[in-house]
Amino acid sequence: MEYSNLRRQIICMKKSLFDQGYLDEQFNQLEELQDESSPNFVEEVVVLFFNDSSRLLTNIEQTLEKYPQDFYQLDSLVHQLKGSGTSIGAIRMKNECSVFKAHCNDKSLEGSLQKMKREHATLKKKLETYFQLMRQAGPRERAVNSRK
Amino acid sequence: MAAAAPSPAPVPSSSPKVASPKAGDRKVVPVTVAEEVVLEEKHVLAVDDSSVDRAIIAKILRSSKYRVTTVESATRALELLGLGLLPDVNMIITDYWMPGMTGYELLKRVKESSKLKEIPVVIMSSENVPNRISRCLEEGAEDFLLKPVRPSDVSRLCNRIR
Numbered sequence: 001m002e003y004s005n006l007r008r009q010i011i012c013m014k015k016s017l018f019d020q021g022y023l024d025e026q027f028n029q030l031e032e033l034q035d036e037s038s039p040n041f042v043e044e045v046v047v048l049f050f051n052d053s054s055r056l057l058t059n060i061e062q063t064l065e066k067y068p069q070d071f072y073q074l075d076s077l078v079h080q081l082k083g084s085g086t087s088i089g090a091i092r093m094k095n096e097c098s099v100f101k102a103h104c105n106d107k108s109l110e111g112s113l114q115k116m117k118r119e120h121a122t123l124k125k126k127l128e129t130y131f132q133l134m135r136q137a138g139p140r141e142r143a144v145n146s147r148k
Numbered sequence: 149m150a151a152a153a154p155s156p157a158p159v160p161s162s163s164p165k166v167a168s169p170k171a172g173d174r175k176v177v178p179v180t181v182a183e184e185v186v187l188e189e190k191h192v193l194a195v196d197d198s199s200v201d202r203a204i205i206a207k208i209l210r211s212s213k214y215r216v217t218t219v220e221s222a223t224r225a226l227e228l229l230g231l232g233l234l235p236d237v238n239m240i241i242t243d244y245w246m247p248g249m250t251g252y253e254l255l256k257r258v259k260e261s262s263k264l265k266e267i268p269v270v271i272m273s274s275e276n277v278p279n280r281i282s283r284c285l286e287e288g289a290e291d292f293l294l295k296p297v298r299p300s301d302v303s304r305l306c307n308r309i310r
Contacts (some may be wrong), residue, residue, distance in 0.1 A: 026296050033207050033299070041207060048199045076247065083150045083274050084200040 006137045012129050022123055026089030039139055043131045049088050050124055055118055056081045071104055081116075092119055097147060170292065193216045193234060195242035195254065195270070204206045205241060205272070208299050212306065217297060222249035224259055229264055237267055239290070239305070244273035251285070258289040270305060272297055 017023045027042075030117035032039040060077045063070055096119045100112040192214045196202045202218045209216045217234060219225045222242065227248075228234050240258065242251035252269050258264045270288035273280065281292045293301045 029298060030204070033204075033211060035211070037205065037210075043201055047205050048203055052199055079245065080198065083295065084198050086196070086274060087200050087204055089296075126263070 003137065006133060010133045010137060013126075013133065017126060019128065021092065022092050022126060024089045024091040026087065028089070030088065032043070044129055046088055049084050049090070050127075051085050053081055053120060055094070057120060060113060060116075064113060069109075074104060074109075075101065090123055090139070093123060139145070188215065190238040191217070191234070193225060193229075193240045194218045194238065195220075195222055195251065196244070197221060197243065198247040201243065201272075205297060208297065208302050209241075209301065210224050212302055222246060222251060222254035222257075225254060227254045227257075239268050239270065241270040241272060241293075242293075244271050244284070245275075252280075252287065255284060255287050255289055258261055 001093075011110065014023075018027075029043060030042045056077050060081070063073050063077065078097050078100050080093055082101075083141055085091075085093035085097060093116075096116045098113070100109070103109055103112045156280075173277070182297045189219055190247050192208065192209050193217055194202060196205065196218070197220050202220065206216045208234045217228075217237075219228065225240070225242070226257060231236070240254075242254055244251040251273075253269065258269055265288075270291045270293060271284045271289050272293045272295050274295040284292055291305060
């Protein structure tokens with residue numbers, strides 16, 4: 001009874017993450033790679049992403065505060081952030097990075113940075129909840145999910 | 149790739165190196181079988197500065213039964229290759245854009261080296277830039293993959309690995 005509730009919650013949550021555009025097909029690709037030899041693969045990769053991306057956002061913020069602004073460095077940092085976001089299917093993060101890059105020549109970078117940070121925080125919270133549900137459901141749920 | 153392997157013996161991926169018969173070792177026949185299996189198991193060196201992408205490419209390769217070594221920079225890759233610490237690499241797969249030495253520069257160094265030039269080098273990039281792609285292929289890259297890399301991209305490569 002409790003298990004099927006959990007399952008429903010997970011399926012709902014995943015659907016909403018996709019419908020609202022937080023995640024795309026690449027996330028499914030990662031779930032397909034998950035198997036018995038690495039049953040927590042997706043969560044591990046997502047954790048790597050948030051470690052990396054948190055560091056990158058901090059660096060971006062620090063770089064923005066320097067004068068004159070080092071656009072080469074900024075571009076490099078955002079490129080890295082965009083790349084790893086794309087690799088986990090975090091499509092909204094990826095788009096925020098593209099917007100940021102486009103604004104590199106404007107004065108509106110500060111606003112873009114705040115948007116990126118908000119997007120990052122929202123995605124982190126949602127994925128933390130998602131993986132919490134997955135862990136509650138146990139290994140059987142992973143097998144079911146990765147078949148999608 | 150593993151599907152094509154005629155050898156029926158399962159290869160535990162945790163023990164990539166099968167020891168040659170040591171003095172006082174048990175059997176002779178299984179060692180011969182194991183040696184054949186070792187030849188089948190290809191070793192790929194994956195180079196990427198992103199920990200996320202390293203994890204993903206390694207997983208894709210290991211799922212296809214390759215042995216994988218990952219490094220986070222082209223400099224480190226050349227270091228290990230130069231020191232002879234990776235003597236049996238069958239393929240190098242590298243990100244194009246990395247801080248410090250790029251994947252393109254790594255490709256050039258590999259192709260310039262008499263020791264390393266036979267190793268096929270595959271470039272990965274998140275950007276679809278035709279000039280970049282043709283430059284890499286001209287420089288001797290085996291293939292150019294767009295990120296995010298999929299398992300189907302990798303299985304395409306498997307026949308090219310010597």
